[in-house]
Amino acid sequence: MTSAQTQPTPVDARPGGAAFVRWMLIALVIIAIDQVTKIYFNTQFQFGERVNILPFFDFTLLFNRGAAFSFLASEEGWQRWFFTGLGVIASIVIAVLLYRNPGQRRFALALTLIMGGALGNVIDRMVYGHVVDFLLFYWRDWYYPAFNIADMAITGGAILLVIDELLRARKPRAE
Numbered sequence: 001m002t003s004a005q006t007q008p009t010p011v012d013a014r015p016g017g018a019a020f021v022r023w024m025l026i027a028l029v030i031i032a033i034d035q036v037t038k039i040y041f042n043t044q045f046q047f048g049e050r051v052n053i054l055p056f057f058d059f060t061l062l063f064n065r066g067a068a069f070s071f072l073a074s075e076e077g078w079q080r081w082f083f084t085g086l087g088v089i090a091s092i093v094i095a096v097l098l099y100r101n102p103g104q105r106r107f108a109l110a111l112t113l114i115m116g117g118a119l120g121n122v123i124d125r126m127v128y129g130h131v132v133d134f135l136l137f138y139w140r141d142w143y144y145p146a147f148n149i150a151d152m153a154i155t156g157g158a159i160l161l162v163i164d165e166l167l168r169a170r171k172p173r174a175e
Contacts, residue, residue: 017103023112024095028115034149035123041134050136057137062146063130087122091115106164113157120150 045061051057092095094115099110124131133146 012098017102019108020099023098023102023108026112027116030113030149030153031120031123034117034120034153037134037149038120038124038132042128043131049078056139057135059134060136060146061131062136063128064133064146065130082143084125085121086106087118088123090118091122094118104164106167108158110141110160110164113153113160115157117150117153117155117157120148124150 014110041061042141044057047061047063050060094111098111098115102108121131129151131148133148135148135152136146137144148159
């Protein structure tokens with residue numbers, strides 16, 4: 001037996017342990033921050049209103065009935081339920097992965113960010129029928145599509161997931 005086989009698994013690394021609960025709480029914090037900011041912009045701004053913050057950044061209020069980069073936004077409404085279902089299914093799969101792998105910190109953080117962001121946007125689709133966006137970056141005549149805190153969490157989680165996989169692939173494998 002190797003020393004790794006004889007040592008007990010830390011409680012935080014066990015499926016369903018304290019780490020899993022912490023990941024769920026972090027996802028809830030992401031959802032709460034996302035929803036509070038969306039409520040603020042939805043109540044304090046008129047649709048399309050812009051407030052300049054920096055020469056390349058405005059606060060605004062825009063609605064997206066589609067997905068990233070307004071994908072499928074011009075459809076008749078079925079996309080609301082499609083993206084809602086996709087977000088819920090992804091979150092369930094992520095919760096299972098977090099339950100099984102709570103001790104893999106980078107992997108778990110990436111999944112937590114994605115889940116928190118996905119559920120933040122699911123709430124918008126259920127409550128408003130669209131996602132509320134309010135962050136707008138641009139340069140002269142070029143505009144990046146408006147986005148929100150949930151989108152930032154999803155993007156950050158996806159980047160972290162790729163980094164985790166690249167670092168994991170570079171590790172020497174134990175035989």
